[in-house]
Amino acid sequence: xxxxxxxxxxxxxxxxxxxxxxxxxxxxxxxxxxxxxxxxxxxxxxxxxxxxxxxxxxxxxxxxxxxxxxxxxxxxxxxxxxxxxxxxxxxxxxxxxxxxxxxxxxxxxxxxxxxxxxxxxxxxxxxxxxxxxxxxxxxxxxxxxxxxxxxxxxxxxxxxxxxxxxxxxxxxxxxxxxxxxxxxxxxxxxxxxxxxxxxxxxxxxxxxxxxxxxxxxxxxxxxxxxxxxxxxxxxxxxxxxxxxxxxxxxxxxxxxxxxxxxxxxxxxxxxxxxxxxxxxxxxxxxxxxxxxxxx
Amino acid sequence: xxxxxxxxxxxxxxxxxxxxxxxxxxxxxxxxxxxxxxxxxxxxxxxxxxxxxxxxxxxxxxxxxxxxxxxxxxxxxxxxxxxxxxxxxxxxxxxxxxxxxxxxxxxxxxxxxxxxxxxxxxxxxxxxxxxxxxxxxxxxxxxxxxxxxxxxxxxxxxxxxxxxxxxxxxxxxxxxxxxxxxxxxxxxxxxxxxxxxxxxxxxxxxxxxxxxxxxxxxxxxxxxxxxxxxxxxxxxxxxxxxxxxxxxxxxxxxxxxxxxxxxxxxxxxxxxxxxxxxxxxxxxxxxxxxxxxxxxxxxxxxxxxxxxxxxxxxxxxxxxxx
Numbered sequence: 377x378x379x380x381x382x383x384x385x386x387x388x389x390x391x392x393x394x395x396x397x398x399x400x401x402x403x404x405x406x407x408x409x410x411x412x413x414x415x416x417x418x419x420x421x422x423x424x425x426x427x428x429x430x431x432x433x434x435x436x437x438x439x440x441x442x443x444x445x446x447x448x449x450x451x452x453x454x455x456x457x458x459x460x461x462x463x464x465x466x467x468x469x470x471x472x473x474x475x476x477x478x479x480x481x482x483x484x485x486x487x488x489x490x491x492x493x494x495x496x497x498x499x500x501x502x503x504x505x506x507x508x509x510x511x512x513x514x515x516x517x518x519x520x521x522x523x524x525x526x527x528x529x530x531x532x533x534x535x536x537x538x539x540x541x542x543x544x545x546x547x548x549x550x551x552x553x554x555x556x557x558x559x560x561x562x563x564x565x566x567x568x569x570x571x572x573x574x575x576x577x578x579x580x581x582x583x584x585x586x587x588x589x590x591x592x593x594x595x596x597x598x599x600x601x602x603x604x605x606x607x608x609x610x611x612x613x614x615x616x617x618x619x620x621x622x623x624x625x626x627x628x629x630x631x632x633x634x635x636x637x638x639x640x641x642x643x644x645x646x647x648x649x650x651x652x653x654x655x656x657x658x659x660x661x662x663x664x665x666x667x668x669x670x671x
Numbered sequence: 672x673x674x675x676x677x678x679x680x681x682x683x684x685x686x687x688x689x690x691x692x693x694x695x696x697x698x699x700x701x702x703x704x705x706x707x708x709x710x711x712x713x714x715x716x717x718x719x720x721x722x723x724x725x726x727x728x729x730x731x732x733x734x735x736x737x738x739x740x741x742x743x744x745x746x747x748x749x750x751x752x753x754x755x756x757x758x759x760x761x762x763x764x765x766x767x768x769x770x771x772x773x774x775x776x777x778x779x780x781x782x783x784x785x786x787x788x789x790x791x792x793x794x795x796x797x798x799x800x801x802x803x804x805x806x807x808x809x810x811x812x813x814x815x816x817x818x819x820x821x822x823x824x825x826x827x828x829x830x831x832x833x834x835x836x837x838x839x840x841x842x843x844x845x846x847x848x849x850x851x852x853x854x855x856x857x858x859x860x861x862x863x864x865x866x867x868x869x870x871x872x873x874x875x876x877x878x879x880x881x882x883x884x885x886x887x888x889x890x891x892x893x894x895x896x897x898x899x900x901x902x903x904x905x906x907x908x909x910x911x912x913x914x915x916x917x918x919x920x921x922x923x924x925x926x927x928x929x930x931x932x933x934x935x936x937x938x939x940x941x942x943x944x945x946x947x948x949x950x951x952x953x954x955x956x957x958x959x960x961x962x963x964x965x966x967x968x969x970x971x972x973x974x975x976x977x978x979x980x981x982x983x984x985x986x987x988x989x990x991x992x993x
Contacts, residue, residue, distance in 0.1 A: 461958070470964065470965065474961065476731065476788060477918050481911070492947060603789070641804045649797070651790075655789065659782070
């Protein structure tokens with residue numbers, strides 16, 4: 377196997393990895409703000425992809441407009457979910473397990489909603505760069521791989537700025553680190569939890585838009601993507617920004633490498649075994665000691 | 672009315688439900704509705720398995736569909752590929768599932784809450800992918816055909832009823848036994864339980880094994896009902912439905928769990944008039960029920976009942992009837 381093949385596999389893996397990383401970031405953000413594992417993140421991702429399908433492929437809006445609209449629509453949905461569903465459950469002081477089960481009920485709803493609105497058939501759409509393979513020197517890649525990497529890199533930089541510089545970002549980190557102190561300093565917790573859900577759902581929507589050219593969208597794909605995002609979160613260490621990114625990339629590359637070198641049919645089993653191994657032996661992730669600061 | 676309530680109190684809600692189930696087929700239920708009834712009964716076993724695991728022991732699991740699949744496929748493979756008699760299959764399948772449950776139980780030593788859930792989902796998905804890809808053994812996506820059955824039709828229903836009844840009574844009695852109390856101690860506080868002399872690890876494993884065996888029996892019944900198995904019947908969706916049934920039934924409440932397993936099984940069928948949107952309406956109902964679990968708690972209903980029919984004062988209670 378030549379160097380160019382290795383590079384090709386790496387680009388492919390990086391692509392899947394960055395998509396998982398976006399979903400993982402959403403999970404991590406929500407975990408930080410509320411201590412809840414949002415299992416519905418994968419299905420919100422699928423839904424984002426389908427909303428984009430309607431806007432871009434069906435209504436033929438220009439790609440950037442459809443992209444922004446999809447993220448806004450999904451973000452608003454996340455906001456409403458938090459205000460109407462999750463936050464009231466937190467403030468009622470329900471057992472955390474019940475709230476987890478609430479996210480599972482949400483999965484059932486989102487999947488059935490997608491099934492009703494978009495039907496059961498796998499569907500895909502592409503990016504403005506089209507579907508013709510590009511030659512970069514020796515290697516041949518699909519143009520949407522490059523597109524996806526560019527978008528995620530820009531997004532991550534913007535997010536970093538947001539968390540470090542903006543008032544809301546700093547307040548979010550404050551709520552994650554010391555919720556009570558943050559509330560005493562005048563941070564409105566319910567608004568911030570809702571904003572976190574907004575951000576996380578928006579990120580999931582971006583991931584859904586980016587995954588569609590690679591894997592056709594189906595109503596039930598969400599749970600497997602969510603599981604891989606969880607693997608990413610756990611490998612990177614819960615609640616860490618950089619950890620979610622690195623974990624996602626590790627999972628994506630591992631998946632593609634396993635599929636190419638061993639057997640493609642068992643690539644999901646391989647990832648899930650990694651996930652279980654991490655749960656059992658390194659539950660705080662690889663970077664637990666280096667990255668102790670939360671997002 | 673009061674007499675009926677007293678009678679119900681005497682024989683217990685769970686037993687009353689089974690009495691009704693015993694009589695229903697005598698009314699001559701149409702075959703489709705009868706199938707739904709059978710499905711409900713099959714789900715009762717899974718719900719009981721979760722009552723023990725989640726309700727008593729407090730271990731949240733979303734891998735129940737995987738366990739049901741292990742039970743159903745073990746039965747199917749043994750009977751179809753190896754020509755074992757269905758009765759031996761009925762014994763072997765729950766044993767195999769119990770073994771899988773034992774393995775699934777080990778991670779619970781270290782994991783709680785969401786992490787345990789992730790672990791069980793991963794297990795369930797691995798089972799499904801293995802079934803899907805081992806075509807020689809399981810038939811893969813084409814499914815496993817012509818599975819011999821233990822009983823057919825009405826006989827199967829009554830056989831399932833007897834097994835479910837025994838399981839339900841067992842679960843009820845377990846609740847008050849030494850083992851059940853140990854389970855509940857683990858649910859409330861693991862460290863306190865350990866310091867009171869409860870061997871937490873062994874009891875957790877026991878809970879997982881009992882729960883897996885019940886799920887395995889349910890799987891055998893599933894194979895018996897349709898005579899055909901397909902990996903699509905054991906998805907994440909099934910696991911979440913089972914979990915929702917238990918939660919809506921009040922977690923550790925056997926009678927409530929049984930009722931809600933029939934209610935949730937038949938809800939999509941009752942909504943059939945809304946041809947396309949019925950599954951969405953069904954899931955909205957489930958979502959709202961989880962959102963308002965606090966309101967749906969059994970205590971609230973008891974309070975309403977007490978207000979409607981005030982119990983006669985202390986005299987009754989002194990005799991120890993209550």
